[in-house]
Amino acid sequence: MMKGMLLFILMLLSTMVFSQEEISIALEKAPVNIHDTASIKRGAVFFARNCEMCHTMIYLRYDSLAIKSGVLYSRMPINVKTWPLNIRPPDLSLEASRRGVDWIYTYLHSFYLDTQRPTGWNNLLFLNTAMANIFAPYQGQQIRLPLNEVGAKIYSRAYQWYDLLELQTPGSLTPEQFDAVITDVVNFLAYASEPYKIDQEKLGYWVLGFLIILFILIYRLKREYWKKLEK
Amino acid sequence: MENLSRKKGMLAWINARFPLREFLYKHLTHYFAARNFNFWYYFGSFSLLVLANQILTGIWLTMEYTPTATEAFSSIQHIMRDVRLGWLIRLLHTTGASAFFIVIYLHMYRGIIYGSYQYPRELLWLIGMMIYVVLLLEAFTGYVLPWGQMSYWGAEVITSFASAVPWVGKYIVIWLRGDFAVSGVTLHRFFSLHVTAIPLVILFLVFIHLVALHYVGSNNPDGIDIKHDRETKEDVPFHPYYTLKDLTGAVLFLIIFLSIVFYYPGMHGLFLEHENFVPADPLQTPSDISPVWYMTPFYAILRAVPNKTLGLTIMAASIALLFVLPWLDRSPVRSIRYKGIYSKIAICVLVISFVGLGYIGIHSVSPLRTFLAQIFSIGYFAFFLTMPIYTRFETFKKPPEHLTS
Numbered sequence: 173m174m175k176g177m178l179l180f181i182l183m184l185l186s187t188m189v190f191s192q193e194e195i196s197i198a199l200e201k202a203p204v205n206i207h208d209t210a211s212i213k214r215g216a217v218f219f220a221r222n223c224e225m226c227h228t229m230i231y232l233r234y235d236s237l238a239i240k241s242g243v244l245y246s247r248m249p250i251n252v253k254t255w256p257l258n259i260r261p262p263d264l265s266l267e268a269s270r271r272g273v274d275w276i277y278t279y280l281h282s283f284y285l286d287t288q289r290p291t292g293w294n295n296l297l298f299l300n301t302a303m304a305n306i307f308a309p310y311q312g313q314q315i316r317l318p319l320n321e322v323g324a325k326i327y328s329r330a331y332q333w334y335d336l337l338e339l340q341t342p343g344s345l346t347p348e349q350f351d352a353v354i355t356d357v358v359n360f361l362a363y364a365s366e367p368y369k370i371d372q373e374k375l376g377y378w379v380l381g382f383l384i385i386l387f388i389l390i391y392r393l394k395r396e397y398w399k400k401l402e403k
Numbered sequence: 404m405e406n407l408s409r410k411k412g413m414l415a416w417i418n419a420r421f422p423l424r425e426f427l428y429k430h431l432t433h434y435f436a437a438r439n440f441n442f443w444y445y446f447g448s449f450s451l452l453v454l455a456n457q458i459l460t461g462i463w464l465t466m467e468y469t470p471t472a473t474e475a476f477s478s479i480q481h482i483m484r485d486v487r488l489g490w491l492i493r494l495l496h497t498t499g500a501s502a503f504f505i506v507i508y509l510h511m512y513r514g515i516i517y518g519s520y521q522y523p524r525e526l527l528w529l530i531g532m533m534i535y536v537v538l539l540l541e542a543f544t545g546y547v548l549p550w551g552q553m554s555y556w557g558a559e560v561i562t563s564f565a566s567a568v569p570w571v572g573k574y575i576v577i578w579l580r581g582d583f584a585v586s587g588v589t590l591h592r593f594f595s596l597h598v599t600a601i602p603l604v605i606l607f608l609v610f611i612h613l614v615a616l617h618y619v620g621s622n623n624p625d626g627i628d629i630k631h632d633r634e635t636k637e638d639v640p641f642h643p644y645y646t647l648k649d650l651t652g653a654v655l656f657l658i659i660f661l662s663i664v665f666y667y668p669g670m671h672g673l674f675l676e677h678e679n680f681v682p683a684d685p686l687q688t689p690s691d692i693s694p695v696w697y698m699t700p701f702y703a704i705l706r707a708v709p710n711k712t713l714g715l716t717i718m719a720a721s722i723a724l725l726f727v728l729p730w731l732d733r734s735p736v737r738s739i740r741y742k743g744i745y746s747k748i749a750i751c752v753l754v755i756s757f758v759g760l761g762y763i764g765i766h767s768v769s770p771l772r773t774f775l776a777q778i779f780s781i782g783y784f785a786f787f788l789t790m791p792i793y794t795r796f797e798t799f800k801k802p803p804e805h806l807t808s
Contacts, residue, residue: 231480262681265480269669270680365680368483368490375491376665380658387654394647401438401639 195319197296198330202277204359206369209237215360216241218353222306223264224248226255231265232364257290259302268358268365277358280307282333284314285340296333311350312343430617431642435630437623438639439806443513444624445652449506452653453499454609460496461598468548470594472587475550476682494668500542501674502660504697507535515728516750518737519622525729527615532726534608537601539698544597546695550590551679556692558585558593567715584685626737627802637806673765691767699764700757704783706768707776717780724787731787734794736802743797749786756782 205211219229220242228248232238255261268276279297283305286294293305296316305311314337322335345353363369418424467486469478482489511531514520520528547558562579566572581588623629629637639645669675673696678689694702701718708714724731734742739750756779763776 231477231484234485266680269675270677272677366490372490372494372665376661379661379665383654383658383661387651387658390647390651390654394651397643397647401644 195296195331195336197278197282197336198332199272199274199278199297200281200332202273202358203355204273204277204362206359206362206366208359211356211359212363213237213241213360214353215356215358215363216243218357219243219360220247223357226261228263229265229364230263232367235364235367237363237367257302261303264361264364266365268362273358273362276361277354278333280354280357281311282337283307283311284316284337286316296336307350307354308343310343310345310353311347312339313341314338315340427642431646432640434617434641435634435638436621436641436645437625437629437806438637438644439624439808440621440645440648441624443509443516444621445649445656446506446510446513448649448653449656450503450510451609452656453503453506454605456495456499457503458602460492460499461602463492464496465598468594470548470591472550472590472683475548475590479549491664494664498660498664498668498670498674500545501670501695501697502663503538504542506656507538508697511535511725512754515753516739517622517624518626518732518734518739518742520729521626521732521734521737522729523619524615524622527612527619528729529726530608530612530615534605534612535725536722537604537608541597541601541605542695542697544593544601547585547590547593548597549679550683551676552681552683552687552689553676553679553692555585555683555685556689557694558589560692561694562589564715567712586685622737623806624738625740625802625806627804627806629806693765693767696761696765699762700760700783701764703760703764703776704780706764707773707780721780721783724784728787728790731790732794733791734797734799736799738802741800741802742794743799745793745797749790749793752782753786756780756786 216238219227224243224247226249228250229238229243230245230248230250232243233245235243249261252260271279275297279295282296282298283293284296285292288294289300291302291304293301293303293308294316295301295303295305317336317338319336322331339347343350366372414423464482467478467482467489469475479493482493484490486492514528514531543557543561547554562576562585565575565579568575577583579589580586581592620629629635634640663670663674669677676693676695693699701721704721705714705718708717734746736742739747759779760776760783763772763779766772
C-alpha cells in the first residue's frame, strides 16, 4: 500500500520534472514608480533607441513626454508590411494594462539561448516567443538549466526566472544596472498605458477629501432629524 | 391651498398649472415608510444613483466615441488620453457598470430575505426582474463597444446562444449580428441599442417600478403590514427622514465607489478585463473567453451542463425562476426573521451557490470546477424548486404586531 503510493507520487513528480516545456514561473515584482518621471523618461529614450524599430506605441502619438524623449509617431513601423516569421510585433501602448508590469519585467529578464528557435532565443515566461532577445548585448547571454538540477534546490516556493537561468557570457551591464534599465522600460510602459494616472491620483485625494467632509456634515444633519423621532 | 394660490411667485404659478405640490406631498413629504429600515434598504436608492451616473457619463462618452470596427478601440483611447478628464468619465462609466450589478444583486437579496416579492408586491418584483434582465442586455451591448478581444469574442459567444433555438436558430443569429459573424455592423447596432433603445426601456421600467412601489408601499425588515397613508409611531415620512438617510448612505457609497474609480478601476481584471486591452481580432480566438463577473453565475450554469441546448435552457430557467419567486413562496410570513429554519438554510444555500457559480464562471474550465459548478447549480435550483415545500411545512414564528426597532 505505502509502496504503491510512493511509486505513484514519484511518477507524478517525474512528470513534473521532465516536462521541460510547460513550466509556469512566478512573476517577479517590478519596482515601478509612476512618480519617478526621470525613470519614465530614461525608459522612453531606451524605447526610442531599441524597441521602436519593431514596436509601435501609437497611442502616445500626442504625448509630450514621449515626443520629447524621441518616441515619435513618424518613426514608428506602422506601415511595415513584412515581418520575420510573418508576425507583426504588437503595439505596446497598452501592454502594461494587458499583461501587468510584473509580467513585462519578468519577461524581459527571461530570455535564454535556444538553437531550436529561428531567432536563436527562447523565453521562460512566454515559451517560443517570436521576439528576438535585443537585450543580450546589455544583459549577456543566459542559458536554461535543466529542471532536474534546479528541482533539488527549490521546493518550498514557485520558480523565479533566475532559478532556471544562468548567465553564461556577461553583457555590457552588470545585473544591477540591467535591472535598473528594465525598471525604466517597464516604468515607461506603465506610463504609456495610463498617462493620466498621476492626475487620477491627485484628483482622487481632493474628491475623496471633499466627500469625507460632506459625509460628516450630512450624517450630523441626518442624526439631528432622526433624534427627534426617538422622543 | 387657498393661501397658496393667492401667493404670488413662481411656485404658485406652477402649482396652478401642474401638480407639483401634490406630487411632492404624495411621494415625499407624505409617503410613509417603516422606521426600521436597515443596511439592506440603501441599495434601491443606490441603484438610482448609479443609473444617473451611467446616463450622464454615457452622454459624455457618446460625444467622443466612434462606433465603427476600425475606430472604436482607438476612440476609447482618444477619450482616455486626449479628452480633458475623459479618463474620469470613462472610468466612472466602466466602474459604474459593475457597481450597478453589485447594488442590484444586493437589492434583490434584500427582496428575497424580507419577502418583498410577496402579496401585494408581486408585480413590483416582476417589474424589478424585468429591469434586471434589460440591464443584462444593456451591460452586454455596452461591453461590446470598446471593441477589444473580449468584447468581440464575448459578443460572438453570446449571440451564438440564439442558434440553440430549434429550426430557425441560425437565421436568428445572423439577424442579431446583421452579418455572418460579429462585425462592425454588429458593433454599430449594439451601439444604437446601448445608447437609445435599452436606456429608454430601463427608464420606463424604473418609473413604473417606483409607481408600483408607492402604490403598495415599502415592505420592512419585519415583513409586516403598516399603514402607508398616514403617520403612525411605526413609520416616518420619506422626506426628510429617508431622503437624509439615503443621502448619508449615498455619500458613503460614493466614497467607496470613487476610491475604486481613482485608485483601482481595473479591479484586478474583474471590472476591466486584461484581454480587452487588445483590439478585436476576428482571426485570433483568445484562449479563454469569459463574460464579465456579473454574468458569470449564469455562464457557470451553462458550462456545467454537457449539452449546449440543454445548458442554455437550464440557464434561461435559472433566470426565469426568479420571476416566479412570488408564487413559489407559500410561507404565511414574509421576513426571514420569522420564517423557519429551512428557509434560512435555503437562503444560505442560494448565496453560497450563486457566489460559487460566479467564482467558477470567471475561471477556466477544469474537471473539479465543472463538478463544483454542477453541485452549486443543484443548490441554486433547489432553493427555488423545493421552496413550495419547505416554506409551507416548516414551523414559523408569529411576526409581532408592531415593528421591532
